[in-house]
Amino acid sequence: MTNKTTTEIQSQPDTWARAIAESSSNAAFFGLPGERVLFLGCGTSAFVAESLASLRERAGLGETDAAYASEWEPGRRYDRIVAITRSGTTTEILDALTAAGPEVARSAITAVADMPVSDLVDQNLVLDYADEESVVQTRFPTTLLAAARAVYGYDQGDLERSGRATLAAPLGVDVARFSHYVYLGSGWTYGLAQEAALKIREAAQAWSESYPSLDYRHGPIAVAGSRSLVTIFGPVDPSLVADVEATGATVRTDSLDPLIQLAQAQRIAVALAEHEGLDPDTPRGLTRSVVLGQPELG
Template sequence: MSQTLEEIASQPRLWRRALEVDASPLPRDGESLAVVGCGTSWFVAQAYTTAREREGKGPGDAFTATEFPWDRHYDRVICLSRSGTTTEVVDVLRRLAERGTPGLLVTAVGGGPASSFASTEVVLGFADEESVVQTRFATTALAYFRASLGHDIATAAADAELALDAELPQRWVDADQIAFLGTGWTIGLANEAGLKLREASQSWTEAYPAM
């Protein structure tokens, strides 16, 4: 089994471990929230902020690090970076620290460049990965966020295990084009699924909100 496949297969187990991680650093109900990330982390940000807002926990927005609106006020800002070294994320945390806005870093590798500017750090070290194609850190971070909203992560992990054990229909393997659809917070998942398949197989993929 390749390193990437091993990391994919480990996800349900890691989601369960995420339930044990202290959620107290996350925003309190009613606080306005921005979540910042690049690539995969941005799609996780989309999913989390939408889910939190729809649960009535407070308004939220997702931004890539280069598009953060510095003229807008947020009570809390969360930055996602698996490595803790993403240059644009480090810059966001540095500027937040300079203006006194709390910046939470969620990462798999503590003590990196971003850590020195974060007011708080959550390290999901058990979800770190070696593959170029990022999988388990992103989904484990999302499980951590969703658990704080009261979502049923145990059932999601069990469903994922069933999906991992299932045989893919050959027509999916042979497909020339695949479109992923989502509604609500799963639009972020659809975006990430499209990106992941493009990265992993150079496939023609698209992602849209379901109509």
């Protein structure tokens, strides 16, 4: 029987297509041109926030920061704060929005309508078609990023078609060969690398790391070896590939869109979980939302 996580991974080309089609009517949720914007998130959403900040600044749309809601303290001036929270119930997100005060415009991007975050923002973009039943996030973050890239004017080419073909093909990775998974990215894809490594830890309880691509040689490469699979998101520096391969590690690169690369990393996480006899739908110690001081949400 196919687990929920796999079903949701496979559905991503459909949710990407809808997000792109609806992007023109949702532009304000990702920061208007010229606004100074802060994206806030926790866990997966914090990595998405980092990618969004990089994409927006690279597009020349205004100064943009990203922060972990659990660590953020008011101080810098922003025109808009955008909270990313799949459930709309995460305590640290709610606390950060409350601390921000009423003088700054506040938006939220969620997968569920009419949650507590809705009472703390001026507007709430609900991507309910990208919500997940699984605890592990897969299609919500990638769908949000597909929407943002469309809003920011990035050409996403044949993302839907290529994604559908790639996800229908065999994975091409024998997870039994590897015990160490490394993901590298640069610019906006560093957030994706962090998210990919998190999927391995969440779903499969396995050893995974993530680093900015060109910083990998500055220490972390020391633990790479024959049981390491190193995946590079986006543009590849041939000298880095050569240095990593010299350790005996396997390097995985391709010309796929980075969102499709992330979907492939999600597939690896599920395959590894199943290889280890784990259920990827119910990762150890995790719940759908971190709600502090209250009963955990299922």
